[in-house]
C-alpha cells in the first residue's frame with residue numbers, strides 16, 4: 237500500500253505494510269555511501285537487530301546511533317551526539333540517515349539530516365502510531381529549547397516513509413490511544429465518512445486489528461499528504477492539522493510535559509475545540525457529543541484538568557497561531573470541515589469553567 241506526498245521540498249512515497257521493516261534496504265538509493273540507523277534504546281532493543289540486518293542488505297556499511305529514550309532528550313546535546321557519531325564514522329554527503337522510532341527520534345534525526353553537511357538524505361521508519369499517522373509525514377523536524385517545544389528546527393522532507401504496522405504490537409496501550417487521537421482528528425477536520433468509519437471501528441482500532449489499523453494509517457496519511465502538499469511551510473491550510481492542539485498544548489505545559497501524552501491532550505482538546513465551535517461557528521451540538529464519545533471510546537480523557545480560567549488563557553496565548561494577543565483556534569463549522577478563527581476570550585471563559593469539560597468543576 238502506497239501514498240504519495242508531493243511538496244516543493246520533495247516528493248516521496250509512504251509505504252504501509254506488515255513486515256515493511258525487513259524491506260528497509262529498498263529505500264536506500266544506489267549512490268548512497270553509507271547508512272546511519274538512528275534510534276533509541278527502547279526501540280533498538282525491540283527492532284534494532286532486524287532493522288540493521290535489513291539495511292545491510294543494501295550492501296552499504298550500516299552505523300547504528302542509539303539515543304536515550306524520551307522527550308527530555310529532544311535537545312541540542314542529542315543532536316550533537318548524532319553529529320559526533322556521523323563525523324567519527326567519517327560519513328560523507330551521500331550518507332543516508334534512517335530514523336527508527338517514534339516522533340522524538342524522527343524529529344531529531346530529521347533535523348540532524350537537514351543540518352549535517354548542510355543536508356543529507358534521510359528515511360523515516362516510524363514505530364509509534366502517532367509517528368506513523370502524523371510526525372513522519374510532512375517534513376517538520378525539530379528539537380526543543382528550554383523556553384519552548386519544537387522551537388528550533390527545519391522543514392526537511394524525507395526520501396521515503398517506511399511504515400511497518402506489525403511493530404505497533406509492542407506499543408503500550410496508552411501510546412496506541414494517543415496515536416488514535418490523531419487518527420480521528422483527520423475525520424473531524426477533513427473527512428466525515430472517515431469519522432463515521434472510526435466510530436464503527438473504535439474497538440478494532442484499540443485492539444490493533446491489522447486490517448482496521450492499515451486502513452486508518454492509510455487514510456490518515458492520505459489526508460496529511462494532501463494538506464502538506466498544498467501548504468508545506470505551514471502558512472495557511474496546514475494549521476487545520478492543529479485541531480484540538482491549542483487546548484491540548486495548554487494541558488501539556490500546564491501540567492508539565494509528560495503527565496499526559498501529547499495525543500491524550502489533543503484528544504481532550506478536540507472535545508473542547510468542538511464545544512467552542514458550537515458557540516463560535518454554529519457546529520451542531522449533536523456532533524460534539526459524537527466527538528466526545530469517540531474520544532472516550534479510543535481511550536483518551538474527555539475532561540481537562542482545572543488549570544484556572546486565567547491560566548488556561550495565558551497558556552493558550554503562547555500558541556504560534558496567536559495574532560495581536562487574540563487566540564486563533566482551529567474550529568469545525570461542520571463535521572469534516574475546519575477553519576482557523578480568532579475568538580474573544582469572553583466566549584471561551586465559560587467553557588474553561590464548565591463541569592462538562594473541566595474536572596472538579
Ligand code: NAD
Nearest residue numbers: 278305338339340341363364366367370371376403406407
Ligand atoms: P515518542 O517518540 O516519545 O515514543 C513514545 C514511546 O514509545 C517512547 O518511549 C518510544 O521509545 C516508545 N516506542 C516507540 N516505538 C515503539 C514500539 N514499536 N514498541 C514499543 N515502544 C515503542 O513519542 P511519539 O508520540 O511517537 O512522538 C511524540 C513526538 O513527536 C513529540 O516530540 C512531538 O513534538 C513530535 N511530533 C512531531 C510532529 C511533526 O509533524 N514533526 C507531529 C506530531 C508530533
Ligand code: GLY
Nearest residue numbers: 370374376474477
Ligand atoms: N502535526 C502538525 C503538522 O505537521 O503540521
